[in-house]
Amino acid sequence: MENLWTKNLRKIDPYVPGEQSSDRDIVKLNANENPYPPSPMAVQAIKNFDTGSLRFYPNANATPLKRAIADYYNVGVENVFLGNGSDDVIAVAFQALFNSDLPVVFPDLTYSFYPVWCSLFGIPYKNYPVGDDFRINAEDYEEKNGGVIIPNPNAPTSVGEGRDFVEKIMEYNADSVVIIDEAYVDFGGESSVELTKKYENLLVTGTFSKSRSLAGLRIGFAIGSERLVSVLEAVKNSYNSYTVDSISIAAGVASILDDDYFKQTCSKIIETRQYVTAQMRSMGFKVLDSKTNFIFATKDDASMKDMFEYLKTQKVYIRYFSLPRIENYVRITIGTDREMEIFLEKVKEYIG
């Protein structure tokens, strides 16, 4: 018989994070991680960090990092919110901004955490299917809702929409808070940060985990009106006051300041992406036009699931989602040129 105390335990299906491996030989193209190390300036900030100061709590407002981000995006410090990775930032935003009886709306093919957060916080939600070309139809979002969240560029599709698309979404949603999740925007997407000055109900989120090679340090941010940011701060300060640690603050600031390195590595990844896309198309794959650090691909006469499994035996890890509409697609993170040559070679082997 079950004990009585167990009846108050939360029943929830745990989100299962992607595969990890400590095998150094693996070509790891399954987590959209950056193939290049963090900025040398960020590395110096870590090496020179005054470790004695770790006995103190971090700056509660993480002000140095907020200021660096504010300067970079040309907004005020009061327009910047920070969290323990953009998952933390978006989870706080769901709790802070989505308190309606109407459903929060987002595309059917998108970041798999959105429905998980809705379940966790008891928020109703609704999906609008993306088109057969995987484009998001702005008109779907005209319907009354309890909030909108759209990743732009979208994942796992890699497709990016322009600022005009976001403007349309904003016009349809004067009565809702709209979150544009820009985790992948630095690889060729069009940022909507500037629009946060025009629309007080627009929040744009970003991360240091992809384009800044700092996934290991957990830095996410949001930019929006002072009104929105103050509600995010109130919820965050009711949960955990110090989510960004002292070393992350220092490394994050240095990363922002090293803009040359940032631009170089992003450009290099875009260049490699173009090459891999062309190569795969020449092998008969359909590859969507990507604005991200990954590509989304299929091949009519081949099983992508089998290819994914085969590559795994060859120590090349890519991502396969066993989901309706995309059950014959794979998502491949863009690595170094050398990693992508190995990948392409193994794909050639597979399709024989």
Next chain:
Amino acid sequence: MENLWTKNLRKIDPYVPGEQSSDRDIVKLNANENPYPPSPMAVQAIKNFDTGSLRFYPNANATPLKRAIADYYNVGVENVFLGNGSDDVIAVAFQALFNSDLPVVFPDLTYSFYPVWCSLFGIPYKNYPVGDDFRINAEDYEEKNGGVIIPNPNAPTSVGEGRDFVEKIMEYNADSVVIIDEAYVDFGGESSVELTKKYENLLVTGTFSKSRSLAGLRIGFAIGSERLVSVLEAVKNSYNSYTVDSISIAAGVASILDDDYFKQTCSKIIETRQYVTAQMRSMGFKVLDSKTNFIFATKDDASMKDMFEYLKTQKVYIRYFSLPRIENYVRITIGTDREMEIFLEKVKEYIG
């Protein structure tokens, strides 16, 4: 007129974190931070950290740190839960374990975040007043409830109860989950970790922020039955998979391994605490017997609020709570001997 979108914003009174100052001259005895730097082994782990690996997400399960903690406390890896500071750990525990219509119960004088989390997550709660001697009365907790949380030692009172007290609480609460918050236990308290093997419904939480001088890195943990930990993991993995960053994992492991340094610094703080307690008593203060890295004190013929204000003008920061029952008490963190001599001198000046 307010826009319609603002009606779905969360209305919440933000928790206001304690005062911070970047003034290096300040004697900072207001945040229960450790006066000694982190373990030299932890410092080495940070200096030698492979920064290139920061491009990867942290180990999703933070396994190396879980294993170090499990070995230290003689429990299994499956009995350890980790989070971004113990605030994050306890906030996850509230969401995961306190899902009853009955109120969660805790002392009236206690960690001020407990009612804040209850408000955030919509959990009903109820306080039991501590006695005039600031001891917690175990019998109060015999009443049916939706869960129990008790810090032991308690803050801001500094008073610690023995394991027999926790056993009583467990006997009364076979139908509830009980959390014992041991943030301060390493300064002379009696840990209940061993009891988690006997009681499947007992969770003990701890932090690296106080006794391990790593407040700046945000490492908290919980120890409990596999049943409880699996529910915590499910909620955490539905919120944010990677709450402990890669450098914190490495530094945390090293800190645990350097047990000599840990024991030395804790002993030194206890020694300084005994000295300061004796000195203050000889000046006519009532000082509670502390099992923590702070003391809780009052003086019948003096205003503690005024003393707090006076010390601030003298660049000595202590903590004053404008709360019923303790409006003439101050909480003083134990610093280095030198810091405490300055503090005592200024107190002498004040009571003059």
